[in-house]
Amino acid sequence: xxxxxxxxxxxxxxxxxxxxxxxxxxxxxxxxxxxxxxxxxxxxxxxxxxxxxxxxxxxxxxxxxxxxxxxxxxxxxxxxxxxxxxxxxxxxxxxxxxxxxxxxxxxxxxxxxxxxxxxxxxxxxxxxxxxxxxxxxxxxxxxxxxxxxxxxxxxxxxxxxxxxxxxxxxxxxxxxxxxxxxxxxxxxxxxxxxxxxxxxxxxxxxxxxxxxxxxxxxxxx
Numbered sequence: 385x386x387x388x389x390x391x392x393x394x395x396x397x398x399x400x401x402x403x404x405x406x407x408x409x410x411x412x413x414x415x416x417x418x419x420x421x422x423x424x425x426x427x428x429x430x431x432x433x434x435x436x437x438x439x440x441x442x443x444x445x446x447x448x449x450x451x452x453x454x455x456x457x458x459x460x461x462x463x464x465x466x467x468x469x470x471x472x473x474x475x476x477x478x479x480x481x482x483x484x485x486x487x488x489x490x491x492x493x494x495x496x497x498x499x500x501x502x503x504x505x506x507x508x509x510x511x512x513x514x515x516x517x518x519x520x521x522x523x524x525x526x527x528x529x530x531x532x533x534x535x536x537x538x539x540x541x542x543x544x545x546x547x548x549x550x551x552x553x554x555x556x557x558x559x560x561x562x563x564x565x566x567x568x569x570x571x572x573x574x575x576x577x578x579x580x581x582x583x584x585x586x587x588x589x590x591x592x593x594x595x596x597x598x599x600x601x602x603x604x605x
Contacts, residue, residue: 432572449583462474464544481597487520500586518544519545
């Protein structure tokens with residue numbers, strides 16, 4: 385009986401330690417600091433969530449499939465190339481609201497969506513907004529260029545990632561489940577909304593939503 389008391393006493397610090405560790409794990413999960421996850425509680429991303437909440441009523445009709453950001457999330461600094469093969473990063477576009485789109489010529493919905501993206505770029509591109517459409521064809525680099533040329537899609541800048549790492553980077557944070565994928569990004573690189581699948585980006589529904597997002601995002605700079 386005498387041996388049992390010290391043993392019980394030794395268990396008390398152990399129990400306290402386990403509770404403390406569990407509390408830290410819960411804290412990490414709450415703030416997006418668990419294994420395999422990047423910090424998502426960035427103060428600079430809170431305005432993007434506020435923007436998402438404000439424009440949520442506009443996510444109907446042709447853009448009803450958009451999922452609005454419900455927690456602060458900064459996107460990875462996606463790396464790709466421009467038409468001349470020069471390296472580009474998502475951070476190169478800081479200060480603008482972006483519609484980041486991933487597409488490929490083997491993706492039928494992507495090809496159908498490209499004219500609307502080209503029209504959106506023509507209507508709204510400027511100091512505060514740009515469509516960043518990144519091609520992820522991994523074989524013939526001329527094929528997507530020829531597709532854009534033949535379809536007379538001349539307003540979009542050409543960006544590509546032949547390793548398709550941009551898709552994997554977005555997939556790692558749960559923002560790329562298929563093709564096409566589009567993410568509306570605020571001037572600080574934070575998610576405003578995401579859509580898996582195509583949308584009629586040149587529709588009045590889309591134009592109203594993006595104008596609202598651009599106006600709100602610009603006001604938070």
